[in-house]
Amino acid sequence: MTGVAIIGVGMTKVTQHFESGLRDLFADAALAAIRDAQNPKIDAIYVGNMLAGEIDGQANLGTYLADYLGLKVPAFRIENACSSGGAAFFNAVLAVKSGLFKTVLVGGVEKLTEYPTADTTAYLAEAADQEYEVFFGATFTSLNAMLMRYYMHKFNVPRELFGYWPVMMHKNATNNPYAQLPVPTTLERVLASPIVADPIRLFDCSPTGDGAAAVVITTIEEAKKMTDNYVTVAGIGMGVDSISIAMRDDLLTLKATKRAAEQAYKMANVTPKDIDVAEIHDAFSIMAVLSIEDLGFAEKGEAAFAIKEGIFENGETVYLNPSGGLKARGHPVGATGVYQIAEVTNQLRGTAGKMQLNDVKTGLAQNIGGSGSSVTVAILKKE
Amino acid sequence: MTGVAIIGVGMTKVTQHFESGLRDLFADAALAAIRDAQNPKIDAIYVGNMLAGEIDGQANLGTYLADYLGLKVPAFRIENACSSGGAAFFNAVLAVKSGLFKTVLVGGVEKLTEYPTADTTAYLAEAADQEYEVFFGATFTSLNAMLMRYYMHKFNVPRELFGYWPVMMHKNATNNPYAQLPVPTTLERVLASPIVADPIRLFDCSPTGDGAAAVVITTIEEAKKMTDNYVTVAGIGMGVDSISIAMRDDLLTLKATKRAAEQAYKMANVTPKDIDVAEIHDAFSIMAVLSIEDLGFAEKGEAAFAIKEGIFENGETVYLNPSGGLKARGHPVGATGVYQIAEVTNQLRGTAGKMQLNDVKTGLAQNIGGSGSSVTVAILKKE
Numbered sequence: 182m183t184g185v186a187i188i189g190v191g192m193t194k195v196t197q198h199f200e201s202g203l204r205d206l207f208a209d210a211a212l213a214a215i216r217d218a219q220n221p222k223i224d225a226i227y228v229g230n231m232l233a234g235e236i237d238g239q240a241n242l243g244t245y246l247a248d249y250l251g252l253k254v255p256a257f258r259i260e261n262a263c264s265s266g267g268a269a270f271f272n273a274v275l276a277v278k279s280g281l282f283k284t285v286l287v288g289g290v291e292k293l294t295e296y297p298t299a300d301t302t303a304y305l306a307e308a309a310d311q312e313y314e315v316f317f318g319a320t321f322t323s324l325n326a327m328l329m330r331y332y333m334h335k336f337n338v339p340r341e342l343f344g345y346w347p348v349m350m351h352k353n354a355t356n357n358p359y360a361q362l363p364v365p366t367t368l369e370r371v372l373a374s375p376i377v378a379d380p381i382r383l384f385d386c387s388p389t390g391d392g393a394a395a396v397v398i399t400t401i402e403e404a405k406k407m408t409d410n411y412v413t414v415a416g417i418g419m420g421v422d423s424i425s426i427a428m429r430d431d432l433l434t435l436k437a438t439k440r441a442a443e444q445a446y447k448m449a450n451v452t453p454k455d456i457d458v459a460e461i462h463d464a465f466s467i468m469a470v471l472s473i474e475d476l477g478f479a480e481k482g483e484a485a486f487a488i489k490e491g492i493f494e495n496g497e498t499v500y501l502n503p504s505g506g507l508k509a510r511g512h513p514v515g516a517t518g519v520y521q522i523a524e525v526t527n528q529l530r531g532t533a534g535k536m537q538l539n540d541v542k543t544g545l546a547q548n549i550g551g552s553g554s555s556v557t558v559a560i561l562k563k564e
Numbered sequence: 565m566t567g568v569a570i571i572g573v574g575m576t577k578v579t580q581h582f583e584s585g586l587r588d589l590f591a592d593a594a595l596a597a598i599r600d601a602q603n604p605k606i607d608a609i610y611v612g613n614m615l616a617g618e619i620d621g622q623a624n625l626g627t628y629l630a631d632y633l634g635l636k637v638p639a640f641r642i643e644n645a646c647s648s649g650g651a652a653f654f655n656a657v658l659a660v661k662s663g664l665f666k667t668v669l670v671g672g673v674e675k676l677t678e679y680p681t682a683d684t685t686a687y688l689a690e691a692a693d694q695e696y697e698v699f700f701g702a703t704f705t706s707l708n709a710m711l712m713r714y715y716m717h718k719f720n721v722p723r724e725l726f727g728y729w730p731v732m733m734h735k736n737a738t739n740n741p742y743a744q745l746p747v748p749t750t751l752e753r754v755l756a757s758p759i760v761a762d763p764i765r766l767f768d769c770s771p772t773g774d775g776a777a778a779v780v781i782t783t784i785e786e787a788k789k790m791t792d793n794y795v796t797v798a799g800i801g802m803g804v805d806s807i808s809i810a811m812r813d814d815l816l817t818l819k820a821t822k823r824a825a826e827q828a829y830k831m832a833n834v835t836p837k838d839i840d841v842a843e844i845h846d847a848f849s850i851m852a853v854l855s856i857e858d859l860g861f862a863e864k865g866e867a868a869f870a871i872k873e874g875i876f877e878n879g880e881t882v883y884l885n886p887s888g889g890l891k892a893r894g895h896p897v898g899a900t901g902v903y904q905i906a907e908v909t910n911q912l913r914g915t916a917g918k919m920q921l922n923d924v925k926t927g928l929a930q931n932i933g934g935s936g937s938s939v940t941v942a943i944l945k946k947e
Binding site for chain 2: 182243260281315424436555
């Protein structure tokens, strides 16, 4: 199969972009990525987005955004709930591997803040099972709260331990110019924050924001002609599990993450120990904990303890979410997966600014849709 | 590039499926296609759908439908407005060509009839430009009405001539067990039907319906092992144009169709003259006329005259829409593109039942999103 490389990245700050529509936001990120890639000819566009129809009344988003960029090239919107960005990247990589397109722009965009929070909560719940979960009153936060409560019970983990993740994320985000919450916090503040759905408190939740991110990918052959600072896509994987959590064999294992990671590790011929830096999908503290375990960075039941020990920020194992993650960089849902790819790319090629880590050669991005029902994993390498 | 073949098709009747949810409908078509393909192992699922979020409150549709089928394999939803089905097929073909997946299920599903018509009209208008067109009161019918009026003026075509297309489609649909309107009609009835948006009358419009269609594709190598009655995907193309019709150089040429067709003809190494049968996107009579011209089956300004002459049903040039097309088979938007692929496949492999034509070896399917802003074209061959 044709090898694929990332040659450009672009992001907007995650915040309340009242001044920008979907296309303005997308264009900001896309043009930054195209400039960063030194203005190659773009052959196709893949867009990750979850809620443009519901929130902005706009479908046909691939064409809508291609048109605004002045690029009349094949364009597609991929919707896989909160993993739409990761799924768009996955399909763009396949499109380059197929040989039909050489250079592809992959972007994600979402505007969540122009509408009342109640609507956003209802819209995001569309990623769950509308007939078997949402109809009975479930929201994303309440589904995650059940998982967290059960995890605390099964592995005898005190509530406080989950507080270290948000603290670490807020600290990391202070170095990220694109972060929605670039402000430090403390364990005391996290644990005193309002309860949203017991045991989940406000500071366990990723914030609602608007944002767009984009990357330009091409064949490795083409990348070599254009730059000496490209990153290769060593592995990709996509995993699916029961959309309704009630139907799962094991509530505390995200099988979709395991399936996606297994494919990606195999294709890249690496193990979790080889990963130097990862951006993982911490929509809630419990999702960070489950993801760390299911990606193979900690044993089941041990991630919360490992986070407290600081091993995911001191270089002892893998650096996790130097961007601040969904928790503090922000989570503009359909764009999140592309932010992760952009951030890992920056780390590997040494363009991560104040966030830059040392000696990171292999990176991973994990993007979750639903309560762990749709997951993409990508493994990137700097050779 | 790896060659791709179609080894199974499945469809549901297009109608008001009050008894079935999205997943029931999809499963009916998908299981029929999988059975028709003799139960191969499915490696991935691509779903075309436009409005599940808006109408059914359900996102994450790839996973949702994979889960219901009991197939925990990578799954994606593609949304390109009314060309979502064609776009899902396009990306599934690329996925097989990439070498990552061998056998892929491509389906399209849409439920349009459970909600008041006014809502459906508003939802479908999301395929146009929400800020520059819809905000000012445009609907799909009114945008098409402007194109039709201008066409009549520019090419001096009387209103009556547009009436022959619906008559032909209703006649063809009488042979289609999956058609929503399998009833003949007359020119007099078409021309006396109520005006929807002058000069478009009710019988110029495709009906609103629910439906699902699916096909199974695999490598040609694999297809040869499984059946001697497969159809090959000789060419695919996708074209984009300004989403807003006001921004186009020429209102009466669908450049997106021309771009998609050019790619597909080139890849398949054929010309319009080589096409024996085609399913074209006749959402309105004017769209049939423009599509016939832009696909190369008639000169610009002459399609309406050619339809009246009967050359698209007597075997003189190309057989058009033996299924009855969007007009009479029905137009469950995100599923339409997959219906077209399924129908052309049936024609080429001789399994089209009462619709079966003689001596058809090369077929084409054209699927439009928006007012001609997103178009896919696929060329299929029986070798």
